[in-house]
Amino acid sequence: MPATADEEIIAAQEQGVLSTLTDAARIERISAELQMGFDALAHVGPAASFFGSARTPAGDPEYALARETARIAGEAGLAIITGGGPGAMEAANRGARDAGALSIGLNIELPFEQGLNSYCDIGLEFHYFFTRKIMFVRYASGYVVFPGGFGTLDETFEALTLIQTGKIRHFPVVLIGSDYWGGLVDWIRDRLKAEGKVSPKDLDLFCVTDDPVEVRDRLMSAAHRQARTSVRSAS
DSSP: OOSSHHHHHHTTTOTTSOOOSOHHHHHHHHHHHHHHHHHHHTTOOSEEEEEOOTTOOTTSHHHHHHHHHHHHHHHTTOEEEEOSOSTHHHHHHHHHHHHTOOEEEEEEOOSSOOOOOTTOSEEEEESOHHHHHHHHHHTOSOEEEOSOOHHHHHHHHHHHHHHHTTSSOOOOEEEEOHHHHHHHHHHIIIIIITTTSSOGGGGGGOEEESOHHHHHHHHHHHHHHHHHHHHHHHO
């Protein structure tokens, strides 16, 4: 039996994984999941998607920084969107609550237990990673990325790829923690850029900071720019 809905659809052709749905049923389920997200988040105004490790403990300085950064962004008028889990995600949702801002959690079905944290005003459950990713991008004016593992890196580079290829308009991708991200940024510059794998302008698609106020300012600048674009489009 497939452990998750993602495995059921992605490994549907493998002999070792039982297909429990038809393709028509899969399409219907994907459509329903997208509709659920669109309906629940349609009223959300300017927002920022926060990412980071689910393993960050509440007493860690990174937890405190995520909470403070989300609070500052929330007080500026931004809703806060996270993966809805523990660790840095919980800290950001908690910071949104501190500010009285809308706190959103987009949880994902996993083989191991990961429930929504208790600081979400809107909590949605997704079966598929790819439908969930659409919500993170569609409803955000920018990404705020705290230290994390493969999931955090996946979301970060997905956004950078969408921006680089012109699939979405440029929005801030802000990496928090210069000590943590410094080695990765050096590698991108010294290997990818030096070997022509990325262009010099690709290094401008993200920034690294330790300052929550800088995060807020970058997010608000993008939110205002997007609002002006929406007004022109509507007119």
